[in-house]
């Protein structure tokens with residue numbers, strides 16, 4: 248691996264940012280709280296005198312980006328005269344005016360029953376509003392209504408509780424929340440809870456001084472109607488004595504992500520890989536793991552948690568920026584502890600830059616995750632040790648348990664990459680270092696080279712090992728009609744993720760496992776019988792059935808820089824199209840390939856023996 252040169256970083260920094268013209272404002276805040284108002288005025292006037300166009304902004308001073316290059320000097324100068332400032336470079340600040348605009352758009356969509364559209368707009372509004380402001384509470388309450396009409400009752404309930412918790416929702420409208428909560432429980436068949444909420448709704452309605460008597464009477468009739476419905480259901484339920492069984496959920500063994508039936512081994516052709524330590528049947532689970540890191544693809548961030556990637560329609564936003572949402576406080580706190588505190592101000596410029604690919608974003612997130620947990624000094628010393636030529640790393644002992652090795656010890660394939668590919672990786676790493684420095688992230692100058700070099704490795708790792716997490720699409724596609732349909736119709740690629748154990752699986756154009764996402768958890772299972780001692784293979788986007796050899800070679804080389812050594816490539820298996828799809832029988836009895844004379848399809852011997860192996864094993 249070539250050593251990282253900082254001059255490249257400086258060059259790319261100036262060229263890149265000047266060209267990109269990142270519209271990023273800078274906010275100055277004062278660390279000395281006691282004297283902050285005096286200092287605020289002093290600095291504000293000083294900057295004004297020098298024509299820096301400062302703007303007062305919620306206790307901070309906003310500078311346009313034109314003066315960004317002088318920021319460090321300003322900080323140094325102020326420090327010299329005893330004024331300590333923080334600089335925050337986010338454009339993604341909370342803004343109640345913007346939030347109100349999104350909410351109005353949500354209300355308009357809601358009125359014409361475009362609930363999916365209103366859900367999107369309310370979520371944007373929640374992300375942009377100042378936390379726990381009345382604007383925030385109104386948008387959460389409105390979102391609960393959209394969710395109710397989308398029949399997402401649990402999420403609607405969560406938003407209603409969030410609204411109550413904020414204590415910023417107008418008291419005179421509390422009856423609306425109680426009614427909606429009651430409606431959700433009624434739809435979920437929790438009739439006694441619904442009845443209790445309807446009576447709370449009626450008592451709030453009685454004490455309401457804003458509504459006219461007429462309006463109150465109308466609402467009361469409606470609520471009494473709902474209560475009657477609930478009582479009827481309760482009566483029926485008693486008669487039928489229905490017992491509800493709780494749904495059995497999949498249980499995961501949290502101690503190990505690898506099942507006992509696989510082990511890590513080395514092979515000459517493909518390096519490390521996973522091998523079956525017993526016969527595996529199709530359907531058997533091999534790995535259950537959570538991604539070590541992931542980033543959303545395109546604009547999929549609106550309905551999925553930024554930490555666990557699970558779908559969450561009643562999400563809560565980051566307290567500082569308006570770019571990310573989380574399932575709940577637990578995910579939010581985990582994200583803060585893991586990477587988001589640093590990333591908070593970086594998110595926006597990265598997303599604005601058209602040259603930044605999701606794999607670059609992912610590499611930066613891996614880096615942040617590691618330095619947040621380890622600190623920059625410890626991280627750099629681990630990187631330096633790892634890079635030493637005599638360092639011997641035992642993948643079996645600490646790979647999947649240590650947070651550093653489970654990312655950093657993945658293969659980056661640097662030795663097989665072309666010079667131009669490595670040059671591109673270096674440029675991207677330089678840009679990332681510049682971005683970190685630009686955002687005041689403190690990297691000691693003697694460690695800049697190590698950080699840059701490690702980013703090159705992380706970029707190679709994410710380029711080689713990341714894959715798309717697929718989910719049923721719902722609310723994520725463009726809706727252009729008014730019909731509310733909760734039935735998912737297609738699959739969507741939600742996020743680009745990195746999983747440690749799955750990354751050890753080598754490619755074959757005839758894969759014997761697949762990976763599927765279950766609510767943010769990646770499950771790898773066998774799709775063919777796998778004999779004891781055989782290697783586990785997934786596919787890196789091409790299969791012999793659907794792509795000819797040339798297409799497969801080109802894809803694997805361009806994307807991953809290796810030449811495939813799988814049995815389908817070595818033995819030059821034909822693909823389905825050349826076999827004539829109609830002639831291939833599915834049933835065992837009809838398969839003509841056991842018989843030499845009947846082998847009209849011209850299937851090579853190796854493929855026949857493989858197929859026979861599968862058939863025999865399946866029948867056994």
Ligand SMILES: C[S@@+](CC[C@H](N)C(=O)[O-])C[C@H]1O[C@@H](n2cnc3c(N)ncnc32)[C@H](O)[C@@H]1O
Nearest residue numbers: 517518519658660750751753754809811812813
């Ligand atoms: C995602 S990693 C798989 C784990 C890797 N073998 C390791 O040692 O960590 C992908 C790399 O494994 C090797 N590899 C995977 N599948 C291969 C195949 N079918 N033929 C040759 N090399 C393969 C290539 O070097 C490739 O860059």
